[in-house]
Amino acid sequence: MKRQDDKTSRLKLAVRDAGATKLRILAAARIEFADHGYMGARVDRIARTAQANKRLLYYYIGNKEALYLATLERAYADIRTAERELRLEELEPLAAVERLVRFTWDYFNANPSFVALLNTENLHRARHLKKSPQIPDMNSAVVATVGRILRKGARLGVTRPGIDPLQLYISIASLCFFYVSNIHTLTVVFARDLKARKALDERIEHVVGMVLRAIAAAPARKS
Structure with a gap:
């Protein structure tokens, strides 16, 4: 024994x-x-x-290609796991979207390796990601969550009806990702220290305001 x-x-x-x-x-x-x-x-x-x-x-x-794909899959799994931990659907719709925006901004800033990996794979036109059976299902979950939040918001009258959750998620990611991935060139081109704490804080408040104004329901007209 x-x-x-x-x-x-x-x-x-x-x-x-x-x-x-x-x-x-x-x-x-x-x-x-x-x-x-x-x-x-x-x-x-x-x-x-x-x-x-x-x-x-x-x-x-x-081999190297398999290792690279496994690295990409793990990188996506990490951000999707972190997004699930936000428990967005427990929040009021506008608060949920704001939390997602702030999380996305913070995640990109805290994980420059993730930003670099995405830039690399885009240079390869997603040649490696196309071979992954996991990626589509893994990334569809966050879009489904955003969709449920938007539908709830429309029912409550706080968000506009008919917003495409995929388009919204891409917009959120883009508004955060572009600044982070291009911060060095933007700093030089516009002769402004966009890496400074004040500039970073201004950027996220700007993005949050843009997104919330874009999805908010129109105020009721006064009779």
Whole structure:
């Protein structure tokens, strides 16, 4: 009986170690691909940073392309998980949309590697993402949530009816993403420190105001 218990314990330890190793590999890959792009990234550096040999890397995940796709999938899974934790549907509709806007802004600012990964994959015209069976379902959930919030808002008379939730989500992401991803060039082009705390605070308040005004129901006309 003791021999069987020892065997079970070793198996559990191996599974746990494998999971931890895979997480380290994906974390290292995210940094490498964000810093060097797909073409410039090196599997040797990823393995070294993750403290895993290349043989284990290939065993757990696969070749460089498979590793890059797994990194993208994990990056999207992370933001979708964080969005679910906002519990948006428990809020009043306008407050829910405002929370989503502020979260999106904060997430992009706090996760420059995510912004860099998206920029890289767009350069490749989403060639790798197209191969993922997980991505469409993973990302449709947030649009469905926004849709339910908008329908509730329309029923309550606080948001305009007929707003496309996908278009709204893309607009929110765009208003936040463009500023973050282009902040260095914008700072130079307009000769203004757009990375300063004051500028960042002004930007998010501007975005929140734009989005809420765009979706708010028109005020009732006075008779």
